[in-house]
Amino acid sequence: MPVLDVEKDLDRSTMTVTAEFAAPVERVWxxxxxxxxxxxxxxxxxxxxxxxxxxxxxxxxSHYLMRGPDxxxxxxxxxxxxxxxxxxxxxxxxxxxxxxxPDESTGWIRMVATFEPVADGTRLVVVSTFRSAEQLRQMIxxxxxxxxxxxxxxxxxxLAEDRAxx
Amino acid sequence: MVVDAEPDQVEVDRIFxxxxxxxxxxxxxxxxxxxxxxxxxxxxxxMSLAAVxxxxxxLERAGLVGRTRVGREQQVHAVPERIRVARELLDRYEALWRxxxxxxxxxxxDDQQKEQ
Numbered sequence: 100m101p102v103l104d105v106e107k108d109l110d111r112s113t114m115t116v117t118a119e120f121a122a123p124v125e126r127v128w129x130x131x132x133x134x135x136x137x138x139x140x141x142x143x144x145x146x147x148x149x150x151x152x153x154x155x156x157x158x159x160x161s162h163y164l165m166r167g168p169d170x171x172x173x174x175x176x177x178x179x180x181x182x183x184x185x186x187x188x189x190x191x192x193x194x195x196x197x198x199x200x201p202d203e204s205t206g207w208i209r210m211v212a213t214f215e216p217v218a219d220g221t222r223l224v225v226v227s228t229f230r231s232a233e234q235l236r237q238m239i240x241x242x243x244x245x246x247x248x249x250x251x252x253x254x255x256x257x258l259a260e261d262r263a264x265x
Numbered sequence: 266m267v268v269d270a271e272p273d274q275v276e277v278d279r280i281f282x283x284x285x286x287x288x289x290x291x292x293x294x295x296x297x298x299x300x301x302x303x304x305x306x307x308x309x310x311x312m313s314l315a316a317v318x319x320x321x322x323x324l325e326r327a328g329l330v331g332r333t334r335v336g337r338e339q340q341v342h343a344v345p346e347r348i349r350v351a352r353e354l355l356d357r358y359e360a361l362w363r364x365x366x367x368x369x370x371x372x373x374x375d376d377q378q379k380e381q
Contacts, residue, residue, distance in 0.1 A: 101366055101367070101369075101370045102362075102363055102366050102367075105359050105362065105363070107355050107358075107359065112281075112285075114355075114358060114359065114362070116359075116362045116366065118366045118369075118370075120369065120370060120373055121373065122373045122376070126373065126376070127369075127373070130369050130372060130373075136372060139368065139372055140365050140368035140369045140372060141365065143361050143364065144364055223366075225362070227362075
């Protein structure tokens, strides 16, 4: 399993995912730089993504759409904030209308991805910062199935500890 | 007590706000084990009873704990259904990322198969 660690910080509204892949940094970078590869892993389960526009260069705006199991469409955009190929990039992600106009009411989720060479390949660290619980909820309401839930949460840990000592 | 499994935005924000504080998370963890009085809850903390009462109030407004009066003491108990709602939100976002990472891993494995 390539996921090494998931850290959820309620105080700062961030989630940090650390993963390692058995491939060189330049190859893992292409998973995000190449729209045809990005769209194969960006959509939630059952919601395949298509990137209509995408270039991983500062100032660029990406536009993608995701199709749900009943044919419904959900659009999103990325603002590319910073790029240091192949070490890191920073984007802002938001829901959008079919024309790619961002929905400012739910706001942007900031995502910073860092790529680091390690002995067996590449370590990828992705820090997502969300602005509101509603943002998070819309994101996960899409296509997430019960079977995919993992009981690893911070609160879960606290409760488990408590049950053990009770 | 019936709790809506899909709380509205204000409710969700309240749950997140309530859990965004280490003392409140600690208080919640302690009442999950067993019901406790506010004064018993306050004992380990270097803060006034009033401050702890305030924290309990925030947890109560988020629906994470409930209060009942037993004699002169207020007893605080956890509301497990609500705790589950908050936990599930974060767990599902985590699941989305686990799905993405697993898919990326498969895409990289495809390269190796093509090379062979």
